[in-house]
Amino acid sequence: MCPPNSGSLQAPLLCYAWAMTLRSRTAIAALLIFAAAVAVLLAMGRPPICTCGKIALWGPVGPMQSQMLADWYSPSHVVHGLLFYAILWLVARRAPVERRFLFALVVESAWEIVENTPMVIDRYRTATAALGYTGDSVINSMSDIAMMALGFLAARKLPLWAAIALLLALEIVPLIVIRDNLALNIWMLIAPNDTLRAWQSGG
Numbered sequence: 001m002c003p004p005n006s007g008s009l010q011a012p013l014l015c016y017a018w019a020m021t022l023r024s025r026t027a028i029a030a031l032l033i034f035a036a037a038v039a040v041l042l043a044m045g046r047p048p049i050c051t052c053g054k055i056a057l058w059g060p061v062g063p064m065q066s067q068m069l070a071d072w073y074s075p076s077h078v079v080h081g082l083l084f085y086a087i088l089w090l091v092a093r094r095a096p097v098e099r100r101f102l103f104a105l106v107v108e109s110a111w112e113i114v115e116n117t118p119m120v121i122d123r124y125r126t127a128t129a130a131l132g133y134t135g136d137s138v139i140n141s142m143s144d145i146a147m148m149a150l151g152f153l154a155a156r157k158l159p160l161w162a163a164i165a166l167l168l169a170l171e172i173v174p175l176i177v178i179r180d181n182l183a184l185n186i187w188m189l190i191a192p193n194d195t196l197r198a199w200q201s202g203g
């Protein structure tokens with residue numbers, strides 16, 4: 001991407017400087033979005049880290065899930081990024097990718113805030129297999145947003161077939177291991193099914 005009226009002998013240098021400026025602005029805006037999300041989550045009373053007092057890379061299925069940096073639901077946020085990139089490419093491909101990325105970051109951050117409201121937490125507990133879910137720690141929410149960003153950037157770099165293969169793998173592996181994934185999560189939130197919930201619970 002180049003600035004307007006850059007058709008001169010200095011055009012390559014102008015284009016490089018413009019691109020670096022745009023990337024710098026995007027990075028600053030992304031950090032501000034992260035910071036805003038952290039501030040809102042803390043204001044909502046979400047714990048910064050696991051209430052157990054531990055910080056770990058991985059939260060196994062159980063009480064510490066959604067409390068550590070990553071867990072079996074982290075792949076679903078990478079899928080968010082893959083899907084956001086595809087949708088925004090379809091509906092807003094003329095917009096600079098940096099703007100599309102920031103839009104996806106805002107949407108993901110907003111979801112992390114909504115997901116940790118009492119109403120949605122209660123919905124998870126009553127409608128899905130997450131019976132003991134109490135919401136995310138702030139570091140887990142930040143990790144989820146970062147996972148979305150990773151998925152978005154991966155979708156930009158990967159060929160279409162590889163992005164589709166990655167999406168399928170990130171849905172199939174959690175389905176096999178914990179009997180849940182993004183598709184089932186959405187299904188159970190919108191239209192709970194007792195048979196499916198029993199299967200997810202190991203019944």
